[in-house]
Amino acid sequence: MTITWDQAVIVAVGVGAGVGLLEMVLFIWLIRGLRAQRRVEQRLAHLADALVLLTEAAETGFHEHAQEIERLAERTRLKRSSSKETTGRVVRAARRGRSVEQIAADERLSEGEVRLRMQLGQLAGHAGAASATT
Numbered sequence: 645m646t647i648t649w650d651q652a653v654i655v656a657v658g659v660g661a662g663v664g665l666l667e668m669v670l671f672i673w674l675i676r677g678l679r680a681q682r683r684v685e686q687r688l689a690h691l692a693d694a695l696v697l698l699t700e701a702a703e704t705g706f707h708e709h710a711q712e713i714e715r716l717a718e719r720t721r722l723k724r725s726s727s728k729e730t731t732g733r734v735v736r737a738a739r740r741g742r743s744v745e746q747i748a749a750d751e752r753l754s755e756g757e758v759r760l761r762m763q764l765g766q767l768a769g770h771a772g773a774a775s776a777t778t
Contacts, residue, residue: 731765735761735766738762738765
């Protein structure tokens with residue numbers, strides 16, 4: 645069986661059309677895959693942004709809770725300490741040679757209040773000595 649020129653051209657055009665159709669189908673399939681990949685990447689980026697926001701919000705919340713707990717603990721500690729006890733600590737620290745600034749920082753008082761408590765302690769010491777002698 646001999647193939648004529650016309651038949652060879654028809655076969656060549658048919659094969660070329662088949663290959664072209666196959667390329668077009670593969671190209672469309674590739675474009676759809678790339679679009680799907682782009683959507684997945686966009687969703688992943690959106691998820692990463694949401695995770696960062698959630699992490700920052702949680703860290704801020706934990707930090708604020710820790711500060712509130714510290715504030716409440718400090719307030720409770722300060723409430724437990726009576727004025728008499730604070731004055732006693734100030735006077736003892738002054739007798740040990742600590743400066744007014746150091747005592748104020750340790751007791752979280754103003755320097756004026758430290759000086760006032762030192763005077764109160766001296767007055768209480770004089771009153772205690774006077775009552776002991778009588």
